[in-house]
Amino acid sequence: MDPSFVVIAGAFAVSLRCGTICLVLREGIMLNTGILTISDKGSKGQRHDKSGEVIRDILSRIESTIIKYEVVPDEREVIASKLIEWADGSGVDVILTTGGTGLGERDVTPEATLMVIDKSVPGFAEAMRAKSLEKTPMAVLSRATAGVRGKCLIINLPGSPKAVRECLEVVLPAIPHAVEIIKGEVTEHTFQDAGID
Amino acid sequence: MDPSFVVIAGAFAVSLRCGTICLVLREGIMLNTGILTISDKGSKGQRHDKSGEVIRDILSRIESTIIKYEVVPDEREVIASKLIEWADGSGVDVILTTGGTGLGERDVTPEATLMVIDKSVPGFAEAMRAKSLEKTPMAVLSRATAGVRGKCLIINLPGSPKAVRECLEVVLPAIPHAVEIIKGEVTEHTFQDAGID
Amino acid sequence: MDPSFVVIAGAFAVSLRCGTICLVLREGIMLNTGILTISDKGSKGQRHDKSGEVIRDILSRIESTIIKYEVVPDEREVIASKLIEWADGSGVDVILTTGGTGLGERDVTPEATLMVIDKSVPGFAEAMRAKSLEKTPMAVLSRATAGVRGKCLIINLPGSPKAVRECLEVVLPAIPHAVEIIKGEVTEHTFQDAGID
Numbered sequence: 001m002d003p004s005f006v007v008i009a010g011a012f013a014v015s016l017r018c019g020t021i022c023l024v025l026r027e028g029i030m031l032n033t034g035i036l037t038i039s040d041k042g043s044k045g046q047r048h049d050k051s052g053e054v055i056r057d058i059l060s061r062i063e064s065t066i067i068k069y070e071v072v073p074d075e076r077e078v079i080a081s082k083l084i085e086w087a088d089g090s091g092v093d094v095i096l097t098t099g100g101t102g103l104g105e106r107d108v109t110p111e112a113t114l115m116v117i118d119k120s121v122p123g124f125a126e127a128m129r130a131k132s133l134e135k136t137p138m139a140v141l142s143r144a145t146a147g148v149r150g151k152c153l154i155i156n157l158p159g160s161p162k163a164v165r166e167c168l169e170v171v172l173p174a175i176p177h178a179v180e181i182i183k184g185e186v187t188e189h190t191f192q193d194a195g196i197d
Numbered sequence: 198m199d200p201s202f203v204v205i206a207g208a209f210a211v212s213l214r215c216g217t218i219c220l221v222l223r224e225g226i227m228l229n230t231g232i233l234t235i236s237d238k239g240s241k242g243q244r245h246d247k248s249g250e251v252i253r254d255i256l257s258r259i260e261s262t263i264i265k266y267e268v269v270p271d272e273r274e275v276i277a278s279k280l281i282e283w284a285d286g287s288g289v290d291v292i293l294t295t296g297g298t299g300l301g302e303r304d305v306t307p308e309a310t311l312m313v314i315d316k317s318v319p320g321f322a323e324a325m326r327a328k329s330l331e332k333t334p335m336a337v338l339s340r341a342t343a344g345v346r347g348k349c350l351i352i353n354l355p356g357s358p359k360a361v362r363e364c365l366e367v368v369l370p371a372i373p374h375a376v377e378i379i380k381g382e383v384t385e386h387t388f389q390d391a392g393i394d
Numbered sequence: 395m396d397p398s399f400v401v402i403a404g405a406f407a408v409s410l411r412c413g414t415i416c417l418v419l420r421e422g423i424m425l426n427t428g429i430l431t432i433s434d435k436g437s438k439g440q441r442h443d444k445s446g447e448v449i450r451d452i453l454s455r456i457e458s459t460i461i462k463y464e465v466v467p468d469e470r471e472v473i474a475s476k477l478i479e480w481a482d483g484s485g486v487d488v489i490l491t492t493g494g495t496g497l498g499e500r501d502v503t504p505e506a507t508l509m510v511i512d513k514s515v516p517g518f519a520e521a522m523r524a525k526s527l528e529k530t531p532m533a534v535l536s537r538a539t540a541g542v543r544g545k546c547l548i549i550n551l552p553g554s555p556k557a558v559r560e561c562l563e564v565v566l567p568a569i570p571h572a573v574e575i576i577k578g579e580v581t582e583h584t585f586q587d588a589g590i591d
Binding site for chain 3: 120126171173
């Protein structure tokens with residue numbers, strides 16, 4: 001693989017999407033995102049959603065608009081219903097969830113996600129855990145998953161603000177291109193040399 | 198993430214659980230563990246269980262009591278029944294299995310484990326394989342898995358003594374905290390900054 | 395683990411299978427391989443199968459014979475049928491697929507593979523993604539999987555020639571031994587110290 005190509009593609013896809021890279025990407029797309037915070041306390045107004053704020057902050061680095069935001073309790077059916085609602089009828093390209101990925105009895109976000117996705121994309125969670133593992137052995141305890149439902153990418157992020165920041169930074173560079181592929185806005189050849197065909 | 202916090206939490210949770218860290222962990226818990234060795238030959242008394250001994254040796258580094266130990270043949274139903282018996286009615290907090298994770302026809306430990314767990318915890322096996330991969334390309338051949346059944350954590354370890362040692366050392370630091378979360382003995386905020394909420 | 399042993403085993407299993415290593419491996423086996431290229435355009439003759447050529451090139455490094463080769467469209471049932479045909483009745487030891495592992499609507503190779511395998515072998519895909527991730531954050535977008543059906547190992551590779559080369563080189567050293575285990579041609583002790591029992 002030509003490293004210079006990859007570096008350019010990776011960097012420009014995020015930071016300079018309307019510049020030179022448009023020759024490659026055809027057109028910069030504006031991502032419609034949804035943030036779903038999963039927290040029993042948050043849903044009762046008993047806790048401020050710092051993790052949701054971190055996601056907003058990091059998403060501002062790419063061309064995106066947050067068109068959905070909600071805080072729901074750690075209930076599998078509630079989470080699954082919300083994911084379906086956003087993915088199917090709201091024009092949301094990417095749903096980022098935060099919370100409910102741990103080993104606690106109430107942690108059911110991965111199960112809710114697996115209920116609704118058509119295709120699993122294991123690389124997102126693997127990469128996040130591998131990166132976190134460099135900092136703490138506790139990283140193995142995140143049960144996050146990711147996948148595609150229809151034309152919508154769904155990625156679980158951890159619950160704590162610090163972990164959300166760390167993990168989202170790992171996967172952010174791949175999100176715009178992922179959405180372009182899912183929506184069929186990239187020809188199959190475009191990124192062929194980047195190895196993701 | 199504050200590296201100093203993580204380092205302290207990771208180290209003390211294992212080695213100084215009754216010292217300063219108790220301020221964080223509320224109280225050191227004594228883990229009740231079970232060792233399930235899966236081996237056709239071992240179950241017939243034709244092979245000494247060195248891998249089980251390695252697990253005992255390494256578990257002695259944390260506050261734990263081995264309350265169950267058994268050697269069973271590579272039979273899916275037998276393994277699954279034993280996991281259910283220990284997880285549901287014996288007060289076992291963590292079951293460590295050894296053996297049966299390879300590609301042989303008789304290797305069915307991951308399948309037996311997947312049959313009985315409520316929640317998958319993919320990070321344990323990913324971390325073990327990634328670490329082993331630094332030493333040998335054969336590491337990809339371990340099909341180990343891990344998950345939670347009720348209040349019990351189940352982790353598959355490989356079959357060979359050397360691999361057991363290597364893999365258990367990778368995940369050991371996360372086991373006590375994992376059990377505390379599973380048993381609900383840690384508040385959701387305690388380790389929030391370690392990114393495992 | 396004794397590093398010298400591992401290095402020797404890893405290297406000789408690939409490059410000197412009929413030399414000294416035969417003392418360890420009992421006998422070098424000749425792998426019967428199948429290359430299944432999954433590509434809508436390729437199956438209509440509209441695209442040259444460069445990725446298949448890359449696989450041929452790399453397979454020439456180990457003692458193997460390509461006994462099956464075909465290009466099929468990105469249709470789940472077609473792919474699954476071909477995998478079953480080759481795995482069950484053709485003496486193919488290893489099937490390497492290329493293509494259809496991405497996030498596009500037509501990408502269904504992992505789903506077809508999961509339909510037909512008896513046992514999942516997650517380490518192959520984890521290792522390929524981890525290695526690719528060192529070069530590009532887009533590596534998380536490969537949904538490749540791997541597993542065993544009967545006596546046949548099936549591994550998904552990406553679609554682009556460069557990614558195929560990179561990924562196959564990661565897992566190639568483990569393939570001959572994997573096949574020996576699957577076929578029962580290695581005693582359980584042979585590679586015990588390599589940690590894959």
